Amino acid sequence: MSTDYQQAREALGTRLRELRLSAADGRLTGPQLARRLGWPHSKVYKLEGGRQTATGDDLRAWAEAVGEPEVTEELLARLRGFESHIRSWRRQLASGHAPVQDVWNVAVDQARVIHAWEEAVIPGMLQTADYARHIFLRYADLQGTKRDTDAAVRARVQRQEWLYRGGRMFHALVWEPALHALICPPSVLVGQLDRLAGVIGMDTVELGVIPLGASLRVPPANGFWVLDQQLVIAEDWHAELWLDDADTVASYVRVWETLRQSAVYGADAQNVIARARRSVSPRA
Known part of the structure; x- marks a missing residue:
């Protein structure tokens, strides 16, 4: 995997973590967000740590779950940017x-x-x-x-x-x-x-x-x-x-x-x- 690809994936993970910690209805822990999404909590941490590549559906669901659907396009743009490498x-x-x-x-x-x-x-x-x-x-x-x-x-x-x-x-x-x-x-x-x-x-x-x-x-x-x-x-x-x-x-x-x-x-x-x-x- 290319260095710039992995760096971009980690940067997206950092952004996702920021959104979780500043959720519209209050700071969420990883397990709390996972329950809202119906995911295993390990997936939340893998995405935030840049160890798993998010899908478009993952990003849409994340934005909705933290109460900020307006950031969906920003997240999708980030994904398109580094997906172009693979x-x-x-x-x-x-x-x-x-x-x-x-x-x-x-x-x-x-x-x-x-x-x-x-x-x-x-x-x-x-x-x-x-x-x-x-x-x-x-x-x-x-x-x-x-x-x-x-x-x-x-x-x-x-x-x-x-x-x-x-x-x-x-x-x-x-x-x-x-x-x-x-x-x-x-x-x-x-x-x-x-x-x-x-x-x-x-x-x-x-x-x-x-x-x-x-x-x-x-x-x-x-x-x-x-x-x-x-x-x-x-x-x-x-x-x-x-x-x-x-x-x-x-x-x-x-x-x-x-x-x-x-x-x-x-x-x-x-x-x-x-x-x-x-x-x-x-x-x-």
């Missing part, structure tokens, strides 16, 4: 994958230099349409969300126009297992690997591949993107994290630079990709 997939995908891709497109369009690390899939900026389609279908099945696959693919492919503009640079690192992962039919993976080999040598792309047998200085954990060394976007199973505090961004940059030391480039990267292509079984 964007749950359930909430984001309620309207499908295409709107999420549109948000990404805006962020990427404003960037000049992007550093990406992917350990399990080909980076979205380098995906073929067929490969991207299977990625979206897999996640739609997993999350049980709307299938707007064609629109999502179009949005992702549109983002790749960024690679053909001058003054941009995409530094991508990929772990070799991502080149073998059959998240799609073998024929689609072959086309994707051909596409990946084809970007080596582009003026706007620096592609590094970390071979499976390479010595690693840090574990190859979950993928992330760094935009202009000002914003990190990282994915987890429950949410997408948008992190912009300087210390957090600096940590991710250090991880990327450390991973880079294990990567191969140019002809050596071509050889790793070719090895993966030869290993694809047409019967898989």
Whole structure:
């Protein structure tokens, strides 16, 4: 969890405590407020201590219980402010994958230099349409969300126009297992690997591949993107994290630079990709 996210959650907790202690009909203890709300009193203290994230309904109920419904909008504004850093997939995908891709497109369009690390899939900026389609279908099945696959693919492919503009640079690192992962039919993976080999040598792309047998200085954990060394976007199973505090961004940059030391480039990267292509079984 990002430092600024946790600080904002603790600040909201402090505000909730202030409201409890200055309730309209007199100071309330935690157990007294909990009884009014029908909550276990531990929830009151977790929210006030920044150890639990309040929902919008929690904040509305709190404002009513302390006799100050007029502060509801203030509390909700605080929640929206720090929730923007942790964007749950359930909430984001309620309207499908295409709107999420549109948000990404805006962020990427404003960037000049992007550093990406992917350990399990080909980076979205380098995906073929067929490969991207299977990625979206897999996640739609997993999350049980709307299938707007064609629109999502179009949005992702549109983002790749960024690679053909001058003054941009995409530094991508990929772990070799991502080149073998059959998240799609073998024929689609072959086309994707051909596409990946084809970007080596582009003026706007620096592609590094970390071979499976390479010595690693840090574990190859979950993928992330760094935009202009000002914003990190990282994915987890429950949410997408948008992190912009300087210390957090600096940590991710250090991880990327450390991973880079294990990567191969140019002809050596071509050889790793070719090895993966030869290993694809047409019967898989």
